[in-house]
Amino acid sequence: MSGQFITFEGPDGAGKTTVLKDMVSIFESQLNNQLVVTREPGGNPISEAIRSIILDKANTKMDRRTEALLYAAARRQHLIEKVIPALDNNQVVFCDRFVDSSIAYQGAGREIGTDAVYQMNLFATEGLLPDLTIYLDVPSEVGIKRIMTHRTDEVNRLDLEALDFHKKVRAAYLDLAQEYPERIKLVDASQDLEQVEKEVQTIITEYLNQHR
Secondary structure (H helix, E strand, O other): OOOEEEEEEOOOOOOHHHHHHHHHHHHHHHOOOOEEEEEOOOOOHHHHHHHHHHHOOOOOOOOHHHHHHHHHHHHHHHHHHHHHHHHHOOOEEEEEOOHHHHHHHHHHHOOOOHHHHHHHHHHHHOOOOOOEEEEEEOOHHHHHHHHHHHOOOOOOOOOOOOHHHHHHHHHHHHHHHHHOOOOEEEEEOOOOHHHHHHHHHHHHHHHHHHHO
């Protein structure tokens, strides 16, 4: 594979999807139609069908390991159908969430264990990790307040978890950022959106200039 795999991560309410959308607008023309934009879980019909099951607010009886396995299954299909072909074609992939999300949400938030979830996903991904990860960090209290007052798209089953759950998720993300500083770049998402996007654009631009 010769393309570049860039993921966007963050706890709920960090503004990740908004920032990603604006980065697409900025980099689409610069990359001469070589940009592929996708999301997890999703990105293809099978993975999108799994997404609808995972995030359905009616599925309150879903076991935490079932949830983690569904994410891994959706991820595998997404890689095979969309991400790997794009990388083989020397394209740049912008992806909304990847393995780090499972480690944080299911490993820490659901208390399955971060290493157990990582090992589960090694089978699904065959060891494929992003080349660069933008991690948008925001205090859990701020993120939850944003979700409840400003979000206009889906409010899903994970969004409705208690504050303690979201604090565990954030702590796991911060641990990952500390463990993999070369790959994961932390941006303070409690700043004004304009400043957040300026920092993210700079990080991506510098990375692509070095690797394209």
